[in-house]
Amino acid sequence: MAEHELKQIISQLEKPSNLQQAPKLLSRAKLGLLHLQALVPSSNTSPQHLLLATTVLEHGALLSIRLKDTEAFTRYYQQLQPFYSLPQGRWQRAGKPGNQSKVTGLYLLLLLSVGDYAGFHTVLEGLEMSSGKEQIEKDELIQYPVRLEQALMEGSYDKVWGETKGERVPSEEFAVFSEVLINTIRSEIASCSERAYPSLPISNAKNLLFLDSEGAVIQFAQARGWVAKDGRIYFPQQEAEMLAAEKDVMSSSNTVIENTLGYARKLETIV
Incomplete structure (x- = not known):
């Protein structure tokens, strides 16, 4: 595949309407990179081909998030690391990758959503060593998951909830993982509530679980095997223990x- 064909595929990947076709387009693009010997960086890879490769892989990472395929996103993140670790001089006038901060911030948010705090801090420490702590503190796409992690460590779930709403979310890709993170927190709160109370008013449960309506509370209760009646949620496990x-x-x-x-x-x- 010639270089201009690869650029045409990249332009197709940039169209939102091609979301479902993206996996096939990405497969073709990666074959093109293999043909150019640019899928993995080497000392002979030109700056132009380095930029083409990172552009394709970054598109793959971001499209994987939109398709909610976290395994594919993780693979793309790992494939991008050899490119991100290249010294500035290797890029010359071609320009550095445009979405490095976004992909890295999303990976940090993924680690938070699965509770991998050790992995989170390992990646963050690596960023501070390679880019400098001051630079990382100025990067909003990195600081977003950092703020969420700090709020989680404090047990300030209301802060986490606030960060995952509206304009505070940096992009639509971050919103996907933010939703996963809130669901994880909601499950933890539900487990604690089951152990702490025999029952709760539905109105209180709505606020406690960060749900939008009492109907949403009832649906959540049914999914967990709780009983909703007379305006309250009853926890069968707690009742059985009593x-x-x-x-x-x-x-x-x-x-x-x-x-x-x-x-x-x-x-x-x-x-």
């Missing part, structure tokens, strides 16, 4: 009563 505890208390009380009666009978016999 009934078991009451049964144990009654059993212990009966034993004490039987022992006391037996002792009294023995006293009567002695007398």
Whole structure:
């Protein structure tokens, strides 16, 4: 495949209407990079071909997010690392990759959404070493997941919720992972609520779980096996544990009563 054909494929990938065709276009583009010996950077790869390769791989990463294919996104992120680690001099006048911050910020957000805090800090520390801490602190696409991680560590779920809404989300790709992150937090809150309360008013559960309506609360409750009735959410697990505890208390009380009666009978016999 000639270089101009590869550029034509890239222009097609940039059209939003080609989302479903993107996997096939990306496969063709990667074959073209193989033909140009540019899919993996080497000392002989020209700056122009380096830029073509990173453009294709970055498109692949971002399109994977829009298709909600996190495994494919992770593969593209890993393929991009040899390009991102190249020294500035290798790019010359071709220009550096245009979406490095976005792809890296998205990967940090992915790590947060699956609870991989160790991996998150490893990537962040690597960025600070390679680019400098001051530069990273100025990069909004990196600072967005950093703010979310700080709020999570503080247990400030309301801050996380605020960051995932409206204009605070840097782009539509970030919104995909933000939704996953909120679902993870919602599940954690639900698990804690099951252990802490026998029941909750639906109105309170709506605020606690960051849901938009009481109808959404009822749907969420049904999915978790909770019972919604009379304006409240009842947690079957908690009720079962309470009934078991009451049964144990009654059993212990009966034993004490039987022992006391037996002792009294023995006293009567002695007398």
